[in-house]
Amino acid sequence: QSALTQPASVSGSPGQSITISCTGTTSEVGSYNLVSWYQQHPGKAPKLMIYEGSKRPSGVSNRFSGSKSGNTASLTISGLQAEDEADYYCCSYAGSVVFGGGTKLTVL
Amino acid sequence: QLQLQESGPGLVKPSETLSLTCTVSGGSISSSSHYWGWIRQPPGKGLEWIGSIYYSGSTYYNPSLKSRVTISVDTSKNQFSLKLSSVTAADTAVYYCARQNRYTSSWWDYWGQGTLVTVSS
Numbered sequence: 281q282s283a284l285t286q287p288a289s290v291s292g293s294p295g296q297s298i299t300i301s302c303t304g305t306t307s308e309v310g311s312y313n314l315v316s317w318y319q320q321h322p323g324k325a326p327k328l329m330i331y332e333g334s335k336r337p338s339g340v341s342n343r344f345s346g347s348k349s350g351n352t353a354s355l356t357i358s359g360l361q362a363e364d365e366a367d368y369y370c371c372s373y374a375g376s377v378v379f380g381g382g383t384k385l386t387v388l
Numbered sequence: 389q390l391q392l393q394e395s396g397p398g399l400v401k402p403s404e405t406l407s408l409t410c411t412v413s414g415g416s417i418s419s420s421s422h423y424w425g426w427i428r429q430p431p432g433k434g435l436e437w438i439g440s441i442y443y444s445g446s447t448y449y450n451p452s453l454k455s456r457v458t459i460s461v462d463t464s465k466n467q468f469s470l471k472l473s474s475v476t477a478a479d480t481a482v483y484y485c486a487r488q489n490r491y492t493s494s495w496w497d498y499w500g501q502g503t504l505v506t507v508s509s
Contacts, residue, residue, distance in 0.1 A: 283434070316495035318435075325484055325502050326435065331495035369435055373494035376451060377425075377437035 284308060284370050284380035291386040297358040300383045302370030306351055309372055315353040317346060320367045320382075329368075330355060362387050390415040392485050392500035400479075400507050406472040410485030410500060417466045418443040423488040425496070426459065426470045428481040436481075440488055441468055475507045 285303040292298040302315060309315060313333030318326035328337050330346035333353065343358045353372075357364055365387040370380040396408035410424070417424060425440035439449035441459045449457050453472070461468040472479060482504050486496040 312492075314492050314494035318496075325499040326496070327499075328495060328497050331489070331497075332492060337497060371435075371494060371496070373492060376448075377440070377488075377493065379427075379435040379437060382434040 282378075284372060284378055286368075286370060286380040286383045288381070289384045289386065291388055292357075292360045293388045294360055294362065296360050297356060298360060298385065299357075300355045300368050300370075300385070302353040302355070302372075302380050304351055304353075304372060304378070305374065307374040308351075308378060309348065309353050310351040313348065314372045314374075315346065315348065316371045317344075317355045318369045318371065319364075320369065322366075326369060357385075360387055390487065390498045392487065392498055394483060394485050394500045394503040396503065396505070398504060398506060400475055400505060401509050402476055402507055403474055406470070406475050406479060406505055406507070408470045408483055408485075408503065408505070410468050410470075412466045412468075412487075417461065417468065418463050420490070422490050423493065424461070424468045425486055425488045427484045427486055427496070428479075429484070429502075430478075430481040438470065438472070438483075440493075442490070477507050479505070480507045481505060 317330040320326045334346040368383045391413045400406045423440040426438040441447045456473045458471040482502040484502045485500045487498040
């Protein structure tokens with residue numbers, strides 16, 4: 281099972297919005313709302329930001345939102361802040377757990 | 389507050405078996421709503437799921453690692469463990485243990501801090 285496809289990097293200025301895509305197969309992304317998103321700062325463990333496509337865990341800022349179109353899931357961060365600079369990973373399940381390759385977000 | 393903590397050797401020789409334990413505190417590993425799993429991250433690279441276990445002992449593994457992986461659980465100690473056999477330098481990574489939602493199997497809400505395991509002679 282191949283990894284989900286994410287862009288290697290995205291960037292944005294403070295206050296702007298950015299979107300990170302995550303593309304998979306119909307069973308991995310398109311058929312169900314199973315995609316989750318993780319934020320990882322250097323040297324730290326990943327942190328759950330979005331689960332089941334668009335749900336936010338308690339304590340996660342509402343600047344983070346998730347959506348899906350076809351076989352592509354997306355994470356949108358609005359009102360970009362310096363602290364959002366991190367690596368972001370998507371994850372799904374289709375008989376086996378699969379992660380995306382990760383996207384490095386740079387806040388300019 | 390649930391906490392997970394990995395423990396085990398930080399250095400393993402090639403061809404030997406990597407062994408790690410994850411201790412869960414602040415909650416029970418015998419939760420009917422969760423699996424418990426291992427995820428690794430080679431230096432500078434992305435996340436790779438290794439496998440997961442339910443408190444009953446039921447397991448499922450990444451097909452690419454299945455032949456070398458064994459995950460077990462000890463509910464009396466609130467721990468679960470990973471064994472990865474015949475390791476090579478490619479198995480050098482930070483190993484995380486984490487709690488996984490059982491119903492969709494697609495999200496992980498609590499993670500350990502991670503432990504670096506280096507495979508080298």
